[in-house]
Amino acid sequence: xxxxxxxxxxxxxxxxxxxxxxxxxxxxxxxxxxxxxxxxxxxxxxxxxxxxxxxxxxxxxxxxxxxxxxxxxxxxxxxxxxxxxxxxxxxxxxxxxxxxxxxxxxxxxxxxxxxxxxxxxxxxxxxxxxxxxxxxxxxxxxxxxxxxxxxxxxxxxxxxxxxxxxxxxxxxxxxxxxxxxxxxxxxxxxxxxxxxxxxxxxxxxxxxxxxxxxxxxxxxxxxxxxxxxxxxxxxxxxxxxxxxxxxxxxxxxxxxxxxxxxxxxxxxxxxxxxxxxxxxxxxxxxxxxxxxxxxxxxxxxxxxxxxxxxxxxxxxxxxxxxxxxxxxxxxxxxx
Numbered sequence: 001x002x003x004x005x006x007x008x009x010x011x012x013x014x015x016x017x018x019x020x021x022x023x024x025x026x027x028x029x030x031x032x033x034x035x036x037x038x039x040x041x042x043x044x045x046x047x048x049x050x051x052x053x054x055x056x057x058x059x060x061x062x063x064x065x066x067x068x069x070x071x072x073x074x075x076x077x078x079x080x081x082x083x084x085x086x087x088x089x090x091x092x093x094x095x096x097x098x099x100x101x102x103x104x105x106x107x108x109x110x111x112x113x114x115x116x117x118x119x120x121x122x123x124x125x126x127x128x129x130x131x132x133x134x135x136x137x138x139x140x141x142x143x144x145x146x147x148x149x150x151x152x153x154x155x156x157x158x159x160x161x162x163x164x165x166x167x168x169x170x171x172x173x174x175x176x177x178x179x180x181x182x183x184x185x186x187x188x189x190x191x192x193x194x195x196x197x198x199x200x201x202x203x204x205x206x207x208x209x210x211x212x213x214x215x216x217x218x219x220x221x222x223x224x225x226x227x228x229x230x231x232x233x234x235x236x237x238x239x240x241x242x243x244x245x246x247x248x249x250x251x252x253x254x255x256x257x258x259x260x261x262x263x264x265x266x267x268x269x270x271x272x273x274x275x276x277x278x279x280x281x282x283x284x285x286x287x288x289x290x291x292x293x294x295x296x297x298x299x300x301x302x303x304x305x306x307x308x309x310x311x312x313x314x315x316x317x318x319x320x321x322x323x324x325x326x327x328x329x330x331x332x333x334x335x
Contacts, residue, residue, distance in 0.1 A: 029105070036062065037081045038081070039077040087180065092176065120215060121175050153212075155212050173201075189201045
C-alpha cells in the first residue's frame with residue numbers, strides 16, 4: 001500500500017491566540033506522512049515565536065515568511081505555501097481552525113478508492129472555543145441539520161456548485177482534500193481578491209475535478225468569525241471583491257454549461273449581495289443589478305424579492321436613487 005505525501009498548507013497573520021490549537025490538531029493526525037508548511041504574512045504579534053517552537057518540535061512542520069517582493073494577503077501566503085510544497089495531496093487550513101485527528105487518514109482513503117482527480121469533502125461544524133469540539137465529539141452532539149447536510153448532495157463538481165448556490169450553503173476550505181493535479185489544472189488562489197476568495201478558488205477546483213466524494217463525519221471545525229475577521233468587514237472594497245468573485249465564477253461556470261436555469265441560479269448570488277450593499281454601497285448595487293440584467297434581460301417584476309431588485313430593475317437604479325427622497329417623504333422607504 002502506498003502512503004502519498006499530504007501537504008497541509010497554512011497562511012498566518014496575527015493568529016497567535018489560536019495557533020497552538022490549530023497546530024496541535026495537525027500534530028494529532030493519525031495519518032503521519034504529511035508536511036505542514038506555514039507561511040507567516042509578517043505578523044506583528046508573537047506568532048513567529050510559536051511557529052519556530054513547533055518547527056523545532058516536529059521536523060515535518062516548516063515555517064516561512066512571505067517574501068518581501070510579494071504582496072500582502074492570505075491568498076499570496078497560500079500560493080507561496082503551495083509552491084514550496086511537495087505533496088501529492090493538499091489540505092488547506094487556516095491558522096485559527098481545527099481538523100479532526102482522523103480527517104486526513106479517512107479522506108485520503110476516500111480519494112484513493114475512487115479517482116486521483118476527485119475531491120474529498122468532509123462534514124463540518126462551527127465552534128467558538130476548543131472545549132465545544134471536545135464536548136460535541138464525546139457526545140456525538142451535532143445538530144440534525146449538520147448530520148443530514150449531505151443526504152442530497154450531487155457528486156459532480158458543477159452540480160454541487162449550483163446546489164450550494166441554490167440553497168445558499170457554504171463549505172469551509174479545510175473541509176476539502178484534493179490532489180495536486182486538480183490545483184494545477186484549476187489554477188492557484190486569486191491574489192487580487194480579499195473577499196470570497198475561497199469560494200472563487202474552490203469553484204474552479206470543483207469544475208476541474210472528475211468526481212466529488214463526501215464524508216458524512218464532522219472532520220472540519222470552523223472558528224466563528226469575530227468582527228475583526230475579513231469576512232465580516234463591510235467596506236466598498238470588500239463588496240467590490242465579492243462582486244468580482246461572483247462574476248469570475250459565473251464566467252467559469254457558463255464556459256462549462258450555459259442554460260437559463262443555470263443563469264437564474266447565478267442571479268441568486270447577486271440578489272444576496274444586494275441585500276448587504278443596498279443603498280449604503282450604491283455603486284456595487286448598481287453593478288449587481290446590471291449583472292442580473294446580463295444573465296437574464298427579462299427580469300420579472302417579483303415582489304417576493306428585495307425591493308431594490310424589482311424596483312431597480314423596473315425604473316433603473318439611478319432613477320430610483322433620484323426618487324429616494326420622495327419615497328422617504330412618503331414613508332415608503334426607511335433610511
